[in-house]
Amino acid sequence: MRERPRAFPVGLYGMLLFALCWLTLPAVFAPLERSLLGATCLLPRWFARLAGSPAMAAAPDLQRQRLALSEQLESRAARHDRADAGERLAAGFEPVSCAVLVASRRGGGGRVSELLLDHSHAELAACSPWVTKGETLLGWLLRPGFGAAAKDSPADPARVQLLNAAAAPPNLAGLQLADGGSLRFVVGPAAAVDPAPLRVELWDDPYRAARLQQDGLEVRTLPRSALDAVPAGLLLGQTRVWGYQATADQQPLTIGVYVLPPFDAAALSHVVVWRPAAAATDRVAPAPFRSRRRVPGLVHDLPGAVHGRHLLLADASVPTGAAIVQDGLFVGTARGLWFGGGLVTSFALSRQRWSLILLPDAPDLAPIEMAGEVVDGEDQRAYLRWRSADARVSPRLGAGYLFTGSNGLHCPAGLYIGRATPHADDPELLIVRSPLRPGPHAVEVIVGEAGS
Amino acid sequence: MRRWFWWFLLAPQGFLLAGVWRDAGLPPIDMAVLACLFLALVADRRALPWLLLGVALGRAMVDEASLPVQILVLGVPVALLLPLRGLAFRQPWLLQAFGAVLAAIAVPKLTGLCGQWFQQPSSSAHLDGLTIVWAVLLLPPLLWLVQRLPPCRAFVEVAP
Numbered sequence: 222m223r224e225r226p227r228a229f230p231v232g233l234y235g236m237l238l239f240a241l242c243w244l245t246l247p248a249v250f251a252p253l254e255r256s257l258l259g260a261t262c263l264l265p266r267w268f269a270r271l272a273g274s275p276a277m278a279a280a281p282d283l284q285r286q287r288l289a290l291s292e293q294l295e296s297r298a299a300r301h302d303r304a305d306a307g308e309r310l311a312a313g314f315e316p317v318s319c320a321v322l323v324a325s326r327r328g329g330g331g332r333v334s335e336l337l338l339d340h341s342h343a344e345l346a347a348c349s350p351w352v353t354k355g356e357t358l359l360g361w362l363l364r365p366g367f368g369a370a371a372k373d374s375p376a377d378p379a380r381v382q383l384l385n386a387a388a389a390p391p392n393l394a395g396l397q398l399a400d401g402g403s404l405r406f407v408v409g410p411a412a413a414v415d416p417a418p419l420r421v422e423l424w425d426d427p428y429r430a431a432r433l434q435q436d437g438l439e440v441r442t443l444p445r446s447a448l449d450a451v452p453a454g455l456l457l458g459q460t461r462v463w464g465y466q467a468t469a470d471q472q473p474l475t476i477g478v479y480v481l482p483p484f485d486a487a488a489l490s491h492v493v494v495w496r497p498a499a500a501a502t503d504r505v506a507p508a509p510f511r512s513r514r515r516v517p518g519l520v521h522d523l524p525g526a527v528h529g530r531h532l533l534l535a536d537a538s539v540p541t542g543a544a545i546v547q548d549g550l551f552v553g554t555a556r557g558l559w560f561g562g563g564l565v566t567s568f569a570l571s572r573q574r575w576s577l578i579l580l581p582d583a584p585d586l587a588p589i590e591m592a593g594e595v596v597d598g599e600d601q602r603a604y605l606r607w608r609s610a611d612a613r614v615s616p617r618l619g620a621g622y623l624f625t626g627s628n629g630l631h632c633p634a635g636l637y638i639g640r641a642t643p644h645a646d647d648p649e650l651l652i653v654r655s656p657l658r659p660g661p662h663a664v665e666v667i668v669g670e671a672g673s
Numbered sequence: 674m675r676r677w678f679w680w681f682l683l684a685p686q687g688f689l690l691a692g693v694w695r696d697a698g699l700p701p702i703d704m705a706v707l708a709c710l711f712l713a714l715v716a717d718r719r720a721l722p723w724l725l726l727g728v729a730l731g732r733a734m735v736d737e738a739s740l741p742v743q744i745l746v747l748g749v750p751v752a753l754l755l756p757l758r759g760l761a762f763r764q765p766w767l768l769q770a771f772g773a774v775l776a777a778i779a780v781p782k783l784t785g786l787c788g789q790w791f792q793q794p795s796s797s798a799h800l801d802g803l804t805i806v807w808a809v810l811l812l813p814p815l816l817w818l819v820q821r822l823p824p825c826r827a828f829v830e831v832a833p
Contacts, residue, residue, distance in 0.1 A: 230755060236722035237748045243741035244791050254740045261685045261730045525692025526735040527796070556739075566737045572794035573737070594794075 251541070259559030262532060266562060269521035269532050269661070283656070287549040287637045290622050294580045294588055294635060301355055301587035302493050314495040317348065320634055321627040322378055324487045324576075329385030329411035330418035330479075333486040335369065336360075336381040340494075343375035348496045351451055352381050355587070357483055358392075358442060358455040360384050362494055379494075383486055384457065385410045385418035393443045394457055394480075404430060405443060408457055408480055417461045417479030431475050436461055440480050458482040485609065488576045488592040490626035490634035513633065515665040520545065520552065520565055522659050528599065529553070529570030533563035535666050544625070544632040544667040551625055551636040552657060552664060563666075568638055568655065569598030576626030577607070578634060579641060579651075581619050589618070590626055593651070601658075604644070605651040617648040630669035676827035680724065683824050684708075685731030692735060700807050705732055705797075707812050707819070709747055709776040710769065713754035715820050717830045724828060725751065737795040742787045750779040769813040777808040 243250045303316040319338040328334025338345075342365040352359045360383035363370035368388060370380045382389050391409035398404065404426060411420035424430040438460040444453040458480040467473040518535035522528065531553070533539060539557040545565050546552065553571060555563035568575075572595060579589040593607040607618070623641040627634045639655035691704040708728040716724055729743035736743065754772050778800065785798035819825045 230718055230721055230752070232719065232722040233725065233748060233752055233755070236725055236744060237752065240741040240744035240748065243744075244739075247739070247741075250741070257726075257730060258733055258740060261681070261734060264682065264686055265689060265734070523689060523692075523734065525689040525694070525696060527692065530735055564734065570796055571737060572788070572796050572798070574794075598796075 255557060256559045258556075258564070259562055262558060262562055262564070263560065265523060265532055266534065266560075268524055269534070284548055290580065290637060291549065291624075291635055294578065294622075294624055297580065297584075298491060298578070298588045302353075302491060313498050314349065315498050316493045317345065317496050318491055318493055319345075319379070320491055321489050322630055324489065324627075326386070327413055328383060328387060328389075328418065329413065329420070330415055331413050332385060332418050334383045334386035334389075334410075334418075336383065336486065336489065336492065337378040338381060338492070338494075340379050341376050342370070342373060342379050345379045345494055345496075346375070348494045351455075351495065353455065353493050353495070354484055354489065354491075356454075356456045358384070358451065358457060359482075359484070359486070359489075359492055360386070360389065381492065383418075384408075384482070385486075391422060392451060392457065394440050395443050396438045396440050396460065398429075398433075398438070399435065402429070404433070406430070408440065411479060415479060416463060417458075417481045419458060419480035419482065421478040421480065430478065433460070433475055433478060434462055434473055456483065484590065485592055487574075488590045488609070488626060490576060490578055490590055513631075513670060514668045515546075516668055518545070518563075518664050518666050519661055520547075520664050521661045523564075527570060528659055529567035531565035531567065533565050533664075533666070535561050535563060537561065537666075537668070539563040539666055540631050540668060542629045542631045544628075544636055545664050546636055546667060547657075547662050547664045549637055550656065551638045552662075554628070554632055555666065567598075567657065568653075569595060569601070569603035569657075571595055576628050576634075577605075577638075578624045578626050579607075579618065579621045580624065581621040583619065586619075589621075596650075601655055603639075603653045603655070605641070605653050606649055607651055608649070618643050618651065623651070623653050631667055633667065633669075676824060677723070679824040680727050680828070681730070684724075684727040685734060687728075688731040688735045700811060701804055702811060702815065703777060703780070703804055703808050704728075705747060705780045706773055706776040706808050707815055708732075709750045709754065709780065710772055710812055710816050711819060711825060712747075713751045713776075714758055714769065714772060715816065715830065716825075716828045718755075720828050721751070736784075736797050738784065738788060738791075738793040742784075742791060742793050745787055746780055746783045749783055750776045753779065766813050769816060770809045773808040773812045774805060777805040 319340045321336050322339050323337040324333040326335040350362045360381045363380045363382050365373040365375050389410050391407045394408045395403055395405040406421045407423040408419050409422045440457045442451045442455045461479040461481050463477045464475040516535050516537045518533050520531040520533050523530050523532050533555050539555050541557045543555045553565050553567040555565045557563050575593050577591050577593050591607045591609040593605045595603045596606050597604040620642045623638040625636040639653045641651045641653045644650035688704045691702045695701045725748050732743045733740045760768055781798050781800045788794035820829050
């Protein structure tokens, strides 16, 4: 009997159970991790100080090039985001471009169904409820105190309910058939297990709808008579027919028609809301979510760690997920530690899912918002597996410049990552070359004010 | 108390030393697997949870995933290998090599699984055949060595 405790390691199993609790409630245990890892890194910090003097800045021509690229991204994104929807709105509306802070909640098709913006409810109070991206209707601006924003105050980040949210109202829409006819129907959110985010619910001609076989037909909004009518002609997505294909002895059978929006909401970095030109805006203070501090710091290569893992020494507390930038060049994100430190994983070494923006070389093309994961990488080169829900994006991308999309409060969109070229053999891979070099570097840590 | 001070000071740095070793062009030493072997086959059973915390802190320095993920990634192979201890106590190299293979496969696989479940992917989820070969060849003699060196020496289980 005395041998039983030795055979069953209670302490070990207890520690494993504790780790599971830790992962279930990460926010509760975050200070513990910050302090334990911070203390463990004290010795490498001491060694890091002996590792040479930091490189202070890039060459001026490189800095100018990055600045020009960032300006180009901003102007091209703004032009393409606003122009198409603006043509379909009544005169007297002006666009307000908002960055996405957080994309969350699972909705139809298992996709993200809610966005938090970098503008407050109060700032957008006078705006129309529809939210667009290019010519696409994305969703509805929620009002504080109602629906999913019931607990929000006017000072909180504005909340967008995407069309695939379970509580989103259905829309009247239509499509043009190849034979010249048209179909009108109601589109609502699909279930989370459905193959697309939106589902057609009611048809004006069910008999013709049952014979619909063609994927990829454009679905656009139709005018309604209600006061908050959605502008007609906005794109909702493209059809995706679900059913049985024709066989030698059987006719095809359509079971359901879904609508696939052109954007993956999880990859969105900016959206547009529309404000009546006459609305007064000067009395509302700008939301703090848009202001970000830049804390100076130093990154050192961790002694012996794989290249791309760095130790950060900053002048202030570093929040987890903060972007590390060297002369406008995105280095990676940090895990904040106590004692003003952090552990940085470079973009090339990271394996997390990124929201990214590709600025194509062709000047007339819109910037492409995409999701991507680095599948392999070394010092200056990363192999990125990308995907975009935008059907207009060619499956074989051209070369361009890669920027961060919105990756949380502390990692804003528009930070330059590097030059991206398509992989010769695999069209789903981009090779991203970043001009980062090993060794200590002076950097800036981006800290979102609302989360510091 | 002093042995614990040296453990938490030095054991995590072993992961950085292994990186320096690899960067020098020498055969790679998988510190996570070596730590699993030491904890499962040699270390004092009563001290296991805190010894595990020390090595998990070391792996959290060089890997993207968080500390609790490292505890699971290292702790589960230890729990699996622990029943072998009765057989491996007299240093049968074959069993240690078997344990090294098991841990060398389990650690990246668990890293991948935990990365998926807890949305904390990391680059060390890649299973490399060459690393397994080196683990079999290098880790049994290294285990013999580390249990005679501080800070591991202070935690070797004494036979009753």
